[in-house]
Amino acid sequence: MKNEIKQVMITEEEIQSTAKALAERIDADYAGEELLLVGLLKGSLPFMADLLKNIKSKCKIDFMCVSSYHGGTVSSGRVNILKDLSQPIDDMNVIIVEDIIDSGNTLHFITKYFAAKNAKSVRICTLLNKPSRREVEIDVDYIGFEIPDEFVVGYGLDYDEYYRNLPYIGVLKPEVYAG
Numbered sequence: 001m002k003n004e005i006k007q008v009m010i011t012e013e014e015i016q017s018t019a020k021a022l023a024e025r026i027d028a029d030y031a032g033e034e035l036l037l038v039g040l041l042k043g044s045l046p047f048m049a050d051l052l053k054n055i056k057s058k059c060k061i062d063f064m065c066v067s068s069y070h071g072g073t074v075s076s077g078r079v080n081i082l083k084d085l086s087q088p089i090d091d092m093n094v095i096i097v098e099d100i101i102d103s104g105n106t107l108h109f110i111t112k113y114f115a116a117k118n119a120k121s122v123r124i125c126t127l128l129n130k131p132s133r134r135e136v137e138i139d140v141d142y143i144g145f146e147i148p149d150e151f152v153v154g155y156g157l158d159y160d161e162y163y164r165n166l167p168y169i170g171v172l173k174p175e176v177y178a179g
Helices: 012-029 045-054 105-116
Strands: 005-010 035-041 059-067 080-083 093-101 121-129 142-146 169-172
Parallel strands (some): 035 059, 035 093, 093 121
Antiparallel strands (some): 005 169
């Protein structure tokens, strides 16, 4: 896999430091309040785990599996819920944990979905933000890194379900995914 990475964009150490800093901001914003962190599977798993280890506030976790890519490298714009929450979120402070925000379609859909389920508040925490690709306007409350329009993998992010286990964020060589 290493030979298929054009360059390391964000190191493991930078990710760990950023996860800790984001957790401190979340703790400050929600001092004395309970949280529900909702990870969007599968990509958010490593980031959510590191974020969770650093949050001091009382919190619960849950996961959803949603898809808007349907096997490609570009969002289809149509969001499908493959696995819903396992608990009600009425009157809860929900933080959606995402690996990367690209088009914004998935997060736009999920924030409206959670608001309709009577969440007390809904905020978004993402490791990576790619604003140049945004198709819909969304508010992102906690951003780890703003990145350019490159196809990135590692630390939960995949191409065709591979590369998630890399401990860093790397740029995938175009010849790997260009077909």
